Amino acid sequence: MEPRISIIxxxxxxxxxxxxxxxxxxxxxxxxxxxxVAFFQMGGAILGLFPRADAEKDSGVTFAAAPSxxxxxxxxxxxAEVDEVLAAAExxxxxxxxxxxxxxxxxxxxxxxxxxxxxxxxxxxxAFPIAEDGTISLPD
Amino acid sequence: MEPRISIIxxxxxxxxxxxxxxxxxxxxxxxxxxxxVAFFQMGGAILGLFPRADAEKDSGVTFAAAPSxxxxxxxxxxxAEVDEVLAAAExxxxxxxxxxxxxxxxxxxxxxxxxxxxxxxxxxxxAFPIAEDGTISLPD
Numbered sequence: 001m002e003p004r005i006s007i008i009x010x011x012x013x014x015x016x017x018x019x020x021x022x023x024x025x026x027x028x029x030x031x032x033x034x035x036x037v038a039f040f041q042m043g044g045a046i047l048g049l050f051p052r053a054d055a056e057k058d059s060g061v062t063f064a065a066a067p068s069x070x071x072x073x074x075x076x077x078x079x080a081e082v083d084e085v086l087a088a089a090e091x092x093x094x095x096x097x098x099x100x101x102x103x104x105x106x107x108x109x110x111x112x113x114x115x116x117x118x119x120x121x122x123x124x125x126x127a128f129p130i131a132e133d134g135t136i137s138l139p140d
Numbered sequence: 141m142e143p144r145i146s147i148i149x150x151x152x153x154x155x156x157x158x159x160x161x162x163x164x165x166x167x168x169x170x171x172x173x174x175x176x177v178a179f180f181q182m183g184g185a186i187l188g189l190f191p192r193a194d195a196e197k198d199s200g201v202t203f204a205a206a207p208s209x210x211x212x213x214x215x216x217x218x219x220a221e222v223d224e225v226l227a228a229a230e231x232x233x234x235x236x237x238x239x240x241x242x243x244x245x246x247x248x249x250x251x252x253x254x255x256x257x258x259x260x261x262x263x264x265x266x267a268f269p270i271a272e273d274g275t276i277s278l279p280d
Contacts, residue, residue: 004276
């Protein structure tokens, strides 16, 4: 296994609602493949939204309800951007799970839940540099 | 929100076991930050392993049990590599959830569960090109 994660899929109970949420967050749905699924190019990875029933049929797995114990983080380049993203999530129909505050590791962060209740951390961690292309690196 | 996912965290019930699984898959744990957490640089993103109790304390959220409805995919450059990764997952202490087979979309794919029971899809999808650096792209 090479060190990469290709696709992060959110199994959703309402595909249209989930698409609406992520589009309202400013993401651009892939226009080419739209039949019962939604894809978003996220830098060098892909975010997929897939109806839970279809995901369960495809995998043979019954997935747990939200909030999922596999959760995502969006790291920002500033404290202010954390506040902006959390405000955008609330406006888009998400829920603030933990308002922005100071982290013990020195940064500024909070959590929101998406339209299905899955959790994203939003964090400004100066120790984890973000390149111009959005890729993030662990410290040397 | 720019199109990126910075960190994918797996909340685990047994950090050492989870680290052992992902190391056995060939991933290299970040040596710098190891106190109660494990990080793996995954190309331009980061995989984090974090004890469930700590994740719940930090976020104020009670996460659902595995298998999580947010799930990951590792895309390969060949059908044979799918078989190899699934075999490696089983050898590493994971579980084959769905053996490799032909997909309706033309590729070759299967699913495994990690040491906590969280699901990864392993797929060769020729329509989603993988660059030399491991980044994946949706078709034009």
